[in-house]
Amino acid sequence: MARSNEADKGTGTTRRDFLKASTVVASAAVSGSLDISRSLYAAGSGTIRVGMIGCGGRNAGAGAQALTADPGTRLVAMCDIFMDRVKEKRAALQKQKPDQVTVDDDHCFAGFDGYKHVIESSDVVLIANAAKFHPLHAMTAIKAGKHVFVEKPHGIDPAGLKLMQRAAELAKQKELCLVSGLHSRYHTGYAETVQRIYDGAIGEIVSIEENFLRAPYVIIERKPGLSELQWQCSTQYHFRWLSGDDVPQSLVHNLDRASWAMGNDAPVKCHGLGGRSSMTEPIYGDVFDHHSVVYECENGVRIYAFCRTTTGCYNDSSSIVLGSKGKADITRCRIWGETNWRWEGRCDPYQREHNILFAAIRSGKPVNNGDYMVPSTVTTVMGQISCYTGKEVTREQIEKSDFYYPPKPEQCRDDMEPPVKAGADGSYPVPKPGFTKMI
Numbered sequence: 001m002a003r004s005n006e007a008d009k010g011t012g013t014t015r016r017d018f019l020k021a022s023t024v025v026a027s028a029a030v031s032g033s034l035d036i037s038r039s040l041y042a043a044g045s046g047t048i049r050v051g052m053i054g055c056g057g058r059n060a061g062a063g064a065q066a067l068t069a070d071p072g073t074r075l076v077a078m079c080d081i082f083m084d085r086v087k088e089k090r091a092a093l094q095k096q097k098p099d100q101v102t103v104d105d106d107h108c109f110a111g112f113d114g115y116k117h118v119i120e121s122s123d124v125v126l127i128a129n130a131a132k133f134h135p136l137h138a139m140t141a142i143k144a145g146k147h148v149f150v151e152k153p154h155g156i157d158p159a160g161l162k163l164m165q166r167a168a169e170l171a172k173q174k175e176l177c178l179v180s181g182l183h184s185r186y187h188t189g190y191a192e193t194v195q196r197i198y199d200g201a202i203g204e205i206v207s208i209e210e211n212f213l214r215a216p217y218v219i220i221e222r223k224p225g226l227s228e229l230q231w232q233c234s235t236q237y238h239f240r241w242l243s244g245d246d247v248p249q250s251l252v253h254n255l256d257r258a259s260w261a262m263g264n265d266a267p268v269k270c271h272g273l274g275g276r277s278s279m280t281e282p283i284y285g286d287v288f289d290h291h292s293v294v295y296e297c298e299n300g301v302r303i304y305a306f307c308r309t310t311t312g313c314y315n316d317s318s319s320i321v322l323g324s325k326g327k328a329d330i331t332r333c334r335i336w337g338e339t340n341w342r343w344e345g346r347c348d349p350y351q352r353e354h355n356i357l358f359a360a361i362r363s364g365k366p367v368n369n370g371d372y373m374v375p376s377t378v379t380t381v382m383g384q385i386s387c388y389t390g391k392e393v394t395r396e397q398i399e400k401s402d403f404y405y406p407p408k409p410e411q412c413r414d415d416m417e418p419p420v421k422a423g424a425d426g427s428y429p430v431p432k433p434g435f436t437k438m439i
Contacts, residue, residue: 005284005343008169010223017259019028019212019315021263021324026178030122043129046072046248046299047072047073047074048070048073048074048123048124048232048358048361049073049074049076049077049121049122049123049124049302050063050066050067050073050074050075050076050123050124050125050126051075051076051077051078051079051113051118051119051121051122051124051125051126052075052077052078052079052089052118052124052125052126052128053079053114053118053119053125053126053127053129053133053137053436054079054080054126054127054128054129054130054151055078055079055080055082055085055086055088055089056080056085056128056129058128058151058181059089059126059127059128059129059151060089060093061350062126062128062149062181062350062354063075063089063126064096064150065127065264065350065351065353065354066124066149066354066358067093067096067097067100067101067149067279067359068097068351068354069351069354069355069357070358070359070361070362071100073124073358074100074101074102075093075097075100075101075102075103076102076103076107076121076122077103077107077109077117077118077119077122078090078103078107078108078109078118078122078330079108079109079110079111079115079117079164079408080110080114080129081110081111081112081114081129081230081233081234082110082230082233082234083108083275083409084108084208086108087108088404090103094125095120098276098367100399107121107262108185111395111414112273112412112414115129115133115137115140116140117390119137119140119144119146119302120143120144121147123146123147123355124146124147124148124149124150124177124358125137125141125146125147125148126149127141127148127149127150127151128150128151128181128340130233130236130242130243130407131151131152131153131155131242131243131244131249132152132156132160132241132242132243132244132409133150133409133412134150134154134155134160134164135154135155135160135163135164135167135318135409136159136160136163136409136410137150138150138154138164138167138178139163139164139166139167139170142167142171142174142176142178143170143171143336144413145174145176147176147177147178147361147366148167148171148176148177148178148179148353149179149181149353150178150179150180150181150270150358151181152180152181152182152249152252152253152256152373152377153244153248153249153252153377153380153381154180154373154374155244155248155374155377155381156240156243156244156248156381156400156405157244157403157405158381158399158401158402158403158404158439159376159402159403159404159408160399160404160409161374161377161381161398162375162402164373164377165370165374167366167370168369168370168373168374169370170369171368171370172366172368172370175366177357177360177361177366177367177368178366178367178368178369179353179354179356179357179367179369179370179372180353180372181257181353181371182252182253182372182373182376183253183258183309183349183350183353184253184256184260184349185256185260185349185350185369185372186347186349186350186352186353186356187349187352188280188345188347188352189242189333189347190197190257190331190333190349192333192343193328193329193333193334193335193343194257194261194330196328196335196341197261197321197328197335198263198338199247200325201323201325201326201328201335201339201341202321202322202323202324202325202326202327202328202335202337202338202339203324203325203326203338204323204324205261205301205321205322205323205325206301206304206322206323206324207301207302207304207322208258208261208262208301208302208303208304208319208320208321208322209303209304209305209318209320209322210251210254210255210257210258210303210304210305210306210318210319210320211254211306211307211316211318211320212246212250212251212253212254212306212307212316212317213306213307213308213313213315213317214309214315214317214318215309215310215311215315216284216289216309216310216311217237217246217249217250217309218235218237219235219283219284220234220235220283222234222235228417228418228421229416229417230416232339232418232420235283235285237249237287238283238284238285238286238287239285239286239287239428240287240405240420241340241405241406241418241420242285243287243439244380244381244384244405245287245288245291245310245384246270246287246288246291246307246309247291247293247305247307247380247381247383247384247387248380248381248384249303249306249379251291251293251305251306251307252356252376252377252379252380252384253379254302254305254307254319254378254384255305255376255380255383256372256373256376256424257319257330257331258295258303258305258319258321259372259375260330260372260378261321261328261330261402262297262301264371264375265294265297265298265299266297266375266376266378266379266395267296267297267303267379267382267395268296268297268298268383268395268396269270269295269296269392269393269394269395270293270294270295270296270379270382270383270386270392270393271293271294271391271392271393272291272292272294272384272387272388272393273291273292273293273302273387273433274288274290274291274292274384274387274388274433275288275289275290275387275433276288276289276290276428276430277289277310278310278311279292279309279310279311280427280429281427282422282426282427285428286420286428286429286430287411287430288387288388288431289309290307290308290309290310291305291306291307291308291383291384291387292304292305292306292387293305293306293383293387295379295383305383306436317331318332319331319332323337324337325337325338326338326339328344332425333339363426378395378398378399379395381398382394382395382397382398385398385439386402387433388431388433388436388438389431389433389434389436389437389438389439390433390434390436393439397439398439401439403439405419405436406413406419407419
């Protein structure tokens with residue numbers, strides 16, 4: 001987000017107690033006003049051991065943010081499918097935080113089972129790997145009594161979403177933190193905009209338009225010597241069985257903001273259109289390059305959601321709420337119509353979510369984002385399946401279904417055959433709307 005370029009320093013204004021409270025927690029973490037000596041952690045020491053599951057760019061960012069959030073944190077374990085990624089990100093983080101990165105070679109793990117060793121070694125686990133594994137890894141960490149930060153999406157299929165819901169419920173029972181990578185909820189400007197929508201600044205919501213239009217995401221050339229499984233894991237955003245495609249992977253941020261604007265009233269059904277128009281070469285895997293989904297809420301309000309990953313086209317990222325008295329663009333923190341207003345503060349929601357996470361751990365007052373992270377992801381999976389099948393899909397269908405993209409996460413092994421392979425022309429098969437059946 002272009003405006004989210006500076007750490008929150010209390011410059012944002014808030015107008016409701018829940019906003020004030022979260023800002024106080026974050027500010028305390030940044031300023032150090034929380035007395036760490038009064039809330040010792042991790043078996044009597046002041047150190048919080050942090051582990052990283054996934055060593056791509058996103059978790060490298062999350063790792064740095066976790067270490068910035070609390071001076072008592074130490075990065076102690078890391079894993080990825082590829083050991084070279086682990087070593088590369090360890091070196092990069094050591095340059096940024098030399099006194100806080102203490103990962104030795106014995107705590108660098110590679111392969112599908114590496115997550116087990118990271119969880120065992122850590123107090124807080126940062127999960128930002130292929131989204132297929134987010135529910136399994138979150139649940140495993142919570143069962144082990146560990147606090148969790150987990151990136152979006154929080155599942156790519158109905159079976160995974162059910163597991164993540166159980167993980168969120170278990171975290172509440174065990175009084176553990178579970179923080180979502182749906183960072184919009186931690187942006188003080190977005191929160192102020194949504195609160196003004198609640199207060200009636202644009203009147204009654206009529207409809208919502210959501211856009212996430214851009215060029216193909218994270219294109220990686222195939223390195224010589226990689227097996228087919230390694231190749232697919234190295235470019236996981238382009239394979240459905242790993243990422244769930246672009247509606248859950250990217251549009252989830254937009255649909256989470258739409259749900260937020262609607263008072264967390266999730267859509268009850270949808271119909272979608274999608275396919276591949278130009279991104280058909282093998283390097284683009286087996287995902288679609290465009291999606292359009294129309295969602296309908298219980299009260300009849302419709303959400304028009306669009307995402308696209310093609311080159312040479314118009315790009316946009318926006319969340320526009322249309323009301324009876326005006327409009328609001330949440331990502332630009334702007335309202336216009338009968339009321340004209342723009343938020344002028346600055347906020348880095350990526351940093352702020354970690355500030356709040358570690359402040360919550362220190363205070364012993366856990367934060368749990370399960371109330372919105374799972375429902376928002378259900379909305380995206382509903383839309384993705386509608387695009388693949390060409391059918392209207394309801395929330396009830398998703399919630400009752402046990403469908404999953406094979407293999408199950410816990411069945412993945414380093415020596416297995418990948419579940420999808422290229423055809424004779426080198427391209428990978430994709431779903432055919434009107435013919436593909438999933439639920």
